[in-house]
Amino acid sequence: MKEHEALSTRGGKLWVVATPIGNLEDLAPRAQRVLSEVDLVAAEDTRHTGRLLARLGLSRPLLSLHEHNESGRVGQILDRLRQGQDVALVSDAGTPLVSDPGFRLVRAARQAGFEVLPIPGPSAAIAALSVAGLPSDRFWFEGFLPASGAARRQRLGTLLAMPVTVICYESSHRIRALAEDLAALAPARELALAREISKQFEEHFFGAAGALVAWLDRDMNRLRGEFVVVLGARPEVDRGEEAAWTQDQERLLRALLDDLPLKQAVSLASRITGLPRNRVYARALEWTE
Numbered sequence: 250m251k252e253h254e255a256l257s258t259r260g261g262k263l264w265v266v267a268t269p270i271g272n273l274e275d276l277a278p279r280a281q282r283v284l285s286e287v288d289l290v291a292a293e294d295t296r297h298t299g300r301l302l303a304r305l306g307l308s309r310p311l312l313s314l315h316e317h318n319e320s321g322r323v324g325q326i327l328d329r330l331r332q333g334q335d336v337a338l339v340s341d342a343g344t345p346l347v348s349d350p351g352f353r354l355v356r357a358a359r360q361a362g363f364e365v366l367p368i369p370g371p372s373a374a375i376a377a378l379s380v381a382g383l384p385s386d387r388f389w390f391e392g393f394l395p396a397s398g399a400a401r402r403q404r405l406g407t408l409l410a411m412p413v414t415v416i417c418y419e420s421s422h423r424i425r426a427l428a429e430d431l432a433a434l435a436p437a438r439e440l441a442l443a444r445e446i447s448k449q450f451e452e453h454f455f456g457a458a459g460a461l462v463a464w465l466d467r468d469m470n471r472l473r474g475e476f477v478v479v480l481g482a483r484p485e486v487d488r489g490e491e492a493a494w495t496q497d498q499e500r501l502l503r504a505l506l507d508d509l510p511l512k513q514a515v516s517l518a519s520r521i522t523g524l525p526r527n528r529v530y531a532r533a534l535e536w537t538e
């Protein structure tokens with residue numbers, strides 16, 4: 250290791266190493282070096298990481314660390330650090346801890362006084378944001394949405410009301426259902442979808458939410474793979490409209506919510522006031538959550 254990266258006298262270091270999300274060439278040279286030098290690699294899936302190491306011509310001791318055994322593994326890894334061993338933490342793809350395990354280990358290692366250092370590299374969220382063409386000065390990282398339809402739509406109501414760009418991860422099982430929900434809740438909302446970033450069948454969509462289902466259906470292969478959905482922020486509402494909302498429309502919505510189920514109250518309020526359904530929905534959720 251370089252001098253400034255040498256082992257601290259207090260023990261080993263925990264390296265949090267980002268690995269490729271598709272293309273192996275995206276692995277940083279420094280990540281490769283650290284992986285070749287550590288005493289142990291804690292990996293979400295040891296077979297998966299074993300294959301990555303083999304492709305790099307490396308062989309290191311591996312220890313599994315995934316969401317079901319992380320709590321139990323923390324003590325074992327802290328012992329290794331106490332013995333002065335260096336440990337790398339990797340997930341199956343991208344940056345560990347970003348919708349991936351590792352938080353408990355990182356926190357415990359920091360609390361125990363060990364150095365915890367990142368090896369920066371790929372993350373699907375940032376890669377998708379960087380090409381989305383949507384404002385990126387501020388953004389909200391949502392990760393995975395709830396799996397069940399009702400819970401997902403409810404969460405989307407909240408996300409669509411946010412004044413910043415929102416990044417969601419989605420799997421092939423639910424991407425079409427998500428596109429349908431978005432078309433129903435906010436058909437005009439700008440969004441970007443990144444599919445299979447840095448892989449052979451990489452594709453990107455940019456347009457209105459209402460057009461995404463048709464884009465996906467144009468080629469059934471588009472429903473395969475891994476996805477990041479980047480939602481544009483809630484459009485700016487002019488101040489007059491906001492003021493009108495808080496006076497009459499708010500009273501109306503509250504009254505309807507007192508007597509009717511959420512969906513019916515929102516639908517009726519939207520019809521009476523002419524306000525977009527998703528905006529009424531988002532406001533109703535603020536009161537009912």
Ligand code: SAM
Binds near residue numbers: 343348
């Ligand atoms: N830690 C990873 C990161 O930094 O991006 C994310 C891990 S999370 C368990 C996996 C999700 O990330 C996938 O379901 C997908 O939403 C997204 N993802 C990962 N690789 C991707 C890729 N090559 N293209 C598009 N999305 C990807």
